[in-house]
Amino acid sequence: MELFFTNAINTNQSEAEFDSFESQHILKTMRKSEGNSVHFTDGKGKLFQGRITETKPILRVHYKIVNQVPWPPPSHSILGIGFIRPSRLDYMIEKTTELGINKFYFYASRYTNYFTDNTSRWDKITRQAIKQSNRLYLPEITISPDFSNFLEAVSGVKHKFLADQTASKPLADVLNSLRKKSDEDIVFIIGPEGGFDENEIKLAQYHNFLPVSFSENRLRTETAAISAASYINLIRN
Amino acid sequence: MELFFTNAINTNQSEAEFDSFESQHILKTMRKSEGNSVHFTDGKGKLFQGRITETKPILRVHYKIVNQVPWPPPSHSILGIGFIRPSRLDYMIEKTTELGINKFYFYASRYTNYFTDNTSRWDKITRQAIKQSNRLYLPEITISPDFSNFLEAVSGVKHKFLADQTASKPLADVLNSLRKKSDEDIVFIIGPEGGFDENEIKLAQYHNFLPVSFSENRLRTETAAISAASYINLIRN
Structure with missing residues (x-):
């Protein structure tokens, strides 16, 4: 199934519109045209199936809902990440969204050297990643003004880990016990470069974060983040 | 510790030379100069410490060996990957080398749409990645003419898995048993797009590969590859 995305949904008339970025993908890349069937999500747990009724001046689809999962998602898979070089941050967002991260916090801390607010770019990346991986949740991205502000924001999360190369506890030791609690919220903090x-x-x-080591070797921030998302994915499946 | 790389090592005179790519990194980026101390590896298990004796016309270091781990590595962490878009392949090589993959096979198969032999580029990427993660092994990269040729090449490997979204066995079930065999060779096959x-x-x-699923969701080839490397890393630590 090829999945598309829009949040411009008129529920009264069962009609949805697609912005130019998405229309390009549907019409040019996927070569769809009037009358063709498409699947799409609102990124909030709904899966729609519909037929293209118009392509100009705007792509319109008449739809029905074919699947619906709870919104907000039953459990949060959260990454808290210190700002890194924007291109590396972009790539990290793409990979970890595919792996099921549904909430990001980007924070500035003492040793972060970057700060970027690329919200509209990140929105495109997460949209593409949920479509790629057939997910119905568009992740939420929050910029935290500082590290302690971020810690406060996730204080209610049940399982909290901090990736720390020097930690004496290897992650493998805690992953097993987590598997039995696969529907509970998890957050990993990954440090900046x-x-x-x-x-x-x-x-x-x-704030009750447990330092765990992923590896005796030094990992780049985005590598540790993708690993953390891989480990959460392992627990969730 | 900042780690550098060279394989131009004169063992008789305890002298090493650095090529222009590495010299640039040592002199320009890290601002080292004559008389400064540097650490470097040959990518074959040796860690050297030395002092820069010359910077022009070529960067030379007089060294001693400060650490030595077995060569070839005691266990192989292997990925077999179908060719993908070159930029995505490059990124995958970087991340998975950081995570400890020490052997790659790139294969062409029925549904691969790309073929690239960027050996010299890949060499630079793996060099940078082992330096980044302070590893002493430079991964080996082999291009397999076809899929069955690749399967033959890894026939002796003890633990063999094929990442397959549709497999009924979740990977989490087998990872635990592997942890007790952390010094044995492992290979994961990741399919092409x-x-x-x-x-x-x-x-x-x-060929005794066990299909395992990482996720119910569709993952890009390079995402699955980085996850596989993360899982092997979990077992090894």
Whole structure:
């Protein structure tokens, strides 16, 4: 199934419109035309199936709902990530969204050297990634003004981990116990390239984050983030 | 520790030379100069520490060996990957080398749409990735003329898996048992974007590959590859 995305949905008339970015994908790349059937999601748990009724000046589809999963999602898979080089951040968003991350927090901390607010670009990336992986949830992205603000925001999450190369607890030891709690919220913090300040680690521990090591080897921020998403995906499946 | 790489090592005189790519990194990016101390590896298990004796016309270092791990590596972490878009292949090589993959096979199969032999580019990427993650092994990359040729090449590997979205066995079920065999060779096959032909899956099964699913959702080839490397990394640590 080829999945498309729009949030311009008129529920009264069972009609949906697609923006130019999406129309391009549907008409040019996938070579659909008037009368053709398409599947699409609103990124909020609904799967629609419909028929293209118009392609100009705007792509319109008359639809019915064919599947619906709970919104908000029953469990949150969350990454908290220090800002990194924008191209690396983009790639990380794509890969981890495919793997099922549905909530991101990007924070600035003592040793972050970058700051970017590419919300509209990130929106395109997450849209493409949920379509690619046939997911019905568009991730939420929040920019946290600082590290402690981010820690407060996720204080209610049940399982909290901080990726730390120097931690004595290997992640493999905790993953098993998590598998039995596969419907509970999980958050992983991944540090920025420059690492954490000692006080930042203490603050995270005070907020009940457990430092775990993924590897004895130094991983780039986005590599650790994709690994964390892979591990959460393992628990969820 | 900042790690560099060279394989131009004169063992008789305990002298090493660095090519222009590496010299640039050492002198320009890391601002080293004559007399400074550097660490480097030959990518074959040796860690050297030395002092820069010359920077022009060529960067030379007088060294001693400070660490040595077995060569070839005691266990192989292998990925077999169908060709994908070159930029995505490059990125995959970088991430999975950081995560400890030390052997790659790139194969053409029925539904691969790409073929690239970027050996010299891949060499640069793996060099950068082992330096980044402080690893002493430079991965080997082999291009397999076809899928069955690749299967023959890895026939001696003990633990063989094929990533297949439709497989009934979730990977999580087998990872635990693997953890106790963390020093044995492992290979994961990741399909190309177009997936496998039915006969290719049968052939892999005939070669004792176990189909496992990473996710109910469709993952891009490079995403599945990075996940596989993350899972092997979990077992090895």
